Amino acid sequence: MTQRYEKVALIGLGLIASSMFWAMKRDAVAGTVSGYARSAETRETARRIGLCDEVCESAEEAVRDADLVVLAVPVGAMSAVAQAIAPHLKTGATVTDVGSVKATVIETVSPHIPEGVHFVPAHPMAGTEHSGPESGFATLFDNRWCLIVPTEGSDEPAVARLEGYWQALGANTERMEVGHHDLVCAVVSHVPHLIAYTMVGVADDLRRVSDQEVIKFSAAGFRDFTRIAASDPTMWRDVFLTNKEATIEILGRFTEELMALQRAIRTGDGEQLHAYFTHTRAIRRGILDAGQDTDAPDFGRVKVER
Numbered sequence: 001m002t003q004r005y006e007k008v009a010l011i012g013l014g015l016i017a018s019s020m021f022w023a024m025k026r027d028a029v030a031g032t033v034s035g036y037a038r039s040a041e042t043r044e045t046a047r048r049i050g051l052c053d054e055v056c057e058s059a060e061e062a063v064r065d066a067d068l069v070v071l072a073v074p075v076g077a078m079s080a081v082a083q084a085i086a087p088h089l090k091t092g093a094t095v096t097d098v099g100s101v102k103a104t105v106i107e108t109v110s111p112h113i114p115e116g117v118h119f120v121p122a123h124p125m126a127g128t129e130h131s132g133p134e135s136g137f138a139t140l141f142d143n144r145w146c147l148i149v150p151t152e153g154s155d156e157p158a159v160a161r162l163e164g165y166w167q168a169l170g171a172n173t174e175r176m177e178v179g180h181h182d183l184v185c186a187v188v189s190h191v192p193h194l195i196a197y198t199m200v201g202v203a204d205d206l207r208r209v210s211d212q213e214v215i216k217f218s219a220a221g222f223r224d225f226t227r228i229a230a231s232d233p234t235m236w237r238d239v240f241l242t243n244k245e246a247t248i249e250i251l252g253r254f255t256e257e258l259m260a261l262q263r264a265i266r267t268g269d270g271e272q273l274h275a276y277f278t279h280t281r282a283i284r285r286g287i288l289d290a291g292q293d294t295d296a297p298d299f300g301r302v303k304v305e306r
């Protein structure tokens, strides 16, 4: 039996929630799924495309009788949503979230969780630069990692059940301590996004390189920065505002490395540059070996014949 929860409520109907819905439907992981999004427009779109068995007019209504409630809104909105739904949660239910930062979410959501309701934070390490109810797809989590970050008081059976749920959605799960989670994510996701945003901003500032040239020749590495830099501004603003410490620590390390490479270039130290790039190439190999990306040329982009 793949069904893990009788009723699941999705609060927020963007990329992550909609992908969860399609994955739940693919493998009958939940009995019924209710959903709620802040704007009437998103709720309307959800109804039109059949996203959720029932789209509700309030979060309170969506969570009624739910066995699992998923907070899938930007990190900065989690606390207010938790506060609004708290009195309407069923005893014995589990509340989880999919936020990209965990310390802040735990700190701001935990106080609202009523006695008899379990809170088990989680973070699927999968995404795209697209957002909104129409951006989700059933295979988003397949063979990706979902990090489970139990709080001190998390109930073991509730944690194990949520792990089983994410596995049923196609993900591999691993438990992680909250501080370590935020540091790991600063390294593998948050700072790389900041660098991409910066690089695209720099290119835009360079008046000596015309906009047309930037667009025309962007296949030379820049294009992948622009893809990442197209990610949702609200989500990423909240990530940096809430994962401040780890981001600043990793940015400090990044700046040191950059300075070392800058010096190697200035002094013509080819040996250092070659050794550095050999090391980074090995890291890429490791990612491919772990099945977390494709080795296809041009990152597997499909060529469109015109």
Ligand code: NAP
Residues within 6 Å of the ligand: 011, 012, 013, 014, 015, 016, 017, 037, 038, 039, 040, 042, 043, 072, 073, 074, 075, 077, 081, 098, 099, 100, 101, 123, 124, 125, 126, 127, 128, 129, 130, 131, 132, 133, 232, 235
């Ligand atoms: P998204 O596509 O932008 O969707 C966000 C959803 O949250 C929308 O339905 C939006 O409603 C709703 N929302 C926004 N502010 C709200 C508020 N104040 N109250 C109630 N609902 C609100 O976002 P997403 O990419 O699915 O991200 C959701 C969460 O997953 C975030 O916490 C993010 O950090 C995390 N996450 C994202 C990724 C990724 O790559 N995108 C990966 C892993 C985890 P409206 O449409 O009505 O505005």
